[in-house]
Amino acid sequence: MTKELTVDVVVAGCGGAGVEAANIAASNGLKTLAIEKLSQIGGNTKISSGFFAIDTKEQREAGLHLSTEEAIRQLNVYNHYLNNGPLTRRIVENAKPTLEEIENLGMAIKLNPTANTTQFAHRDNPYEGGSYHTYVNKPESWANVQKSVEKKGVEFMVNTTMQGLLQEEDGTVTGLTGKTANGEDLIVHAKAVIVTTGGFGGDVARVAKLMHTNRMRSLGVPSMGEGMTALEKAGGVNIDSHALIHASQLAKSKVAQNSSKEHLAGFSDNPLTRILLTPLMWIDPTGRRFTDEATIYDTVLWANAAYNIGGMYYILVDTDTLKAYTANKELSHFEVSKAGPGATDKAGDFIELAEKAVEGQVAFKGDTLEALAKKAGFEYPVLKEEVARYNANIAAGKDTEYAKPDQYMVYPIKKGPFYAIKAQVAYLGTVGGVRVDDHLRVLNEDFTPIKGLYTGGANAGGYYEGQSYPTYEGLASGFSWTSGHLAGLAAVEDLKTR
Ligand SMILES: Cc1cc2nc3c(=O)[nH]c(=O)nc-3n(C[C@H](O)[C@H](O)[C@H](O)COP(=O)(O)OP(=O)(O)OC[C@H]3O[C@@H](n4cnc5c(N)ncnc54)[C@H](O)[C@@H]3O)c2cc1C
Structure with a gap:
């Protein structure tokens, strides 16, 4: 049996990146389907503790005056300028509106003040400590977010696994394939496909090969990397995925x-x-x-x-x-x-x-x-x-x-x-992945966007140096939501001309 659906936007993987991408697409009137492999949404983002953002109301209330320019400078220096400059700038600039957006959806947030940063090495650096916005009452907050996003029109299909992408001869991505909860084959036709399946931290053999050691321990949801593999097969170039x-x-x-x-x-x-x-x-x-x-x-x-x-x-x-x-x-x-x-x-x-x-x-x-x-x-x-x-x-x-x-x-x-x-x-899973532009469009080996294909979160490359993760608290979780936000906006913008 095959289940065949047609939507404007399909999102695969419902962690922070996928949920926010779907939210933006649906908020802009696009028919949006979001599929999730597990029985609940949230992924590793739901497990994570907080969100990196600069110049927020929480920081101002705490008397912290942090500039986005300084955050960008510090991230570039920390990453030895191996990170994607425009992407880093857009993430830092858009973290604040994304945080406000998810707070509006019902996510409760509390700033972790600098003095209380969990990492002692960060105690004197407000950009590493005072930019950590922690999630409060996560089960309730996530239930609020799901309800709000559904109200905006997103349809979630859980226990549904993305397996591959549909692609035309000219490279345009036109949908995805997968398996539903009851084992049916799934084909979803869509004008925009946003693959936010959270890397491949559950595939310990793949991580061991990539990291050249099998002596480490894996934590987090069992993401096996079907999304990453599909992105690469569609022409995406995996520039820097690594274990977090x-x-x-x-x-x-x-x-x-x-x-x-x-x-x-x-x-x-x-x-x-x-x-x-x-x-x-x-x-x-x-x-x-x-x-x-x-x-x-x-x-x-x-x-x-x-x-x-x-x-x-x-x-x-x-x-x-x-x-x-x-x-x-x-x-x-x-x-x-x-x-x-x-x-x-x-x-x-x-x-x-x-x-x-x-x-x-x-x-x-x-x-x-x-x-x-x-x-x-x-x-x-x-x-x-x-x-x-x-x-x-x-x-x-x-x-x-x-x-x-x-x-x-x-x-x-x-x-x-x-x-x-x-x-x-x-x-904690993997981060880094395929090369993207600063709108989270997936680029092919000629550095040209693959029409119809977007990513975010732990599938997207360019935000980290590779191998090492910056010590900033909340960076990966913040990147997840914010990159999803930008991927959603890019899909909305691109669909206006298609
Ligand atoms: C224990 C732990 C603690 C962490 N703490 C922090 C922290 O405090 N701060 C921080 O910044 N970062 C933290 N991280 C890292 C951070 O949570 C992740 O890097 C980030 O949330 C990834 O977001 P994402 O949206 O890309 O992926 P995820 O949130 O993992 O979402 C991906 C989703 O895709 C689903 N999926 C996978 N494969 C498929 C498929 N084939 N089809 C359909 N769905 C699929 C998964 O089930 C999952 O729900 C932590 C990670 C872990 C594991």
Whole structure:
């Protein structure tokens, strides 16, 4: 059986980008169908916490005077000018009207003031902290948004998967194909097709190949990349898709029920995460130290540093450190990083916790460094030398290797038993994708728009440097809604002349 439909605009994938693109199309009188693979709309955008925008009423009320020019300058510098300039400018300029639009649709928003930014590295930068507009009462807010958008005329079809695009010989895209909830083939004819299927973070094999490592953990909705593949088949050029690497987790940590409901990001609220979230000694799987561990205070730099050695590392502690953590309930030496959801500063018996981690195969234990190396697979001569150097640096109060700030040179590795606790970089889906113009029209290899084809959010390329995600809070989620807004506007504009 085949179900065949004809509309003006069809949107595939209903995260922030798709919902806002559909909203704009329908608000401008276009017959709009939005299909979604899962049983509910929202995608990773619904899981995310907030939206990057500049010069908003929330900022003005908080006494923050942030200019779009400075935001553009900072993003360009951060991205080493590898980002698409016109796209970046239009996103930054249109974030504010898009935010206002989604607030009108019923999304409740609260500015996360600069002083409270979750990433310590951002504390002094208002553009990174004070531009984070967090979503409030997400289930209710999303239900409001859906209702408002439906009122404007958008028809949502859930449990419906886009599979491919319809394309004429001259390259014009004229619709899409898919499968409906009851397994029927679906053909939708449309003058504009907006593919906002959120990248391919659910396809772990594809991500592993792209990122050259299979040691990272995937978080988020299981987007398998049908949309990205279809965009590429239609002539789109994938310029920069990559995993949105973001913080790390203790290996195999169970997602606590409460935090999983709120974040799905999966930090355990076990006090052991204090070991993960403070700048102790980190080593790679061979036993070698590899970075300034104070990157822990920035989600992105922390993830980047660990990705650099494959995305899996160990936190090395000795018994005295664990005793100190047990005794030092306030953690006066090291503040617990909140660079990722679910951080805890709960007290606990850290030796007991480390023993449990060993039982749960999240950690290795050795009475001597040599025994530990044997169990964890480290090269003992490497580990021995690294520990000796680290201890000497702690004694001198100076990190001669990676310049970790002096105040973190506190805990040597001296008294066994020793523990190596495993951590893995997490990625929040993928970002980056096919080359677009600043209206989110998909460009072919000649840099010409493919007629009828638009994208946005985690399928669109040009907003990030590639590999690394800027440390600005809310950038991907804000890009999702705002790029969808612009894609919707472009489709409306283009359809006037067709
Ligand atoms: C745990 C987590 C936390 C995050 N927190 C933040 C944050 O706080 N701030 C921030 O800026 N970013 C955050 N991000 C990243 C951000 O949420 C995403 O990059 C962004 O929301 C992507 O938006 P999108 O609209 O492109 O995709 P999504 O919101 O993921 O939407 C894509 C939709 O397409 C659907 N879909 C997929 N394939 C198909 C198909 N073949 N047919 C039909 N539908 C399909 C999916 O089911 C999904 O609903 C987070 C991500 C995760 C996973």
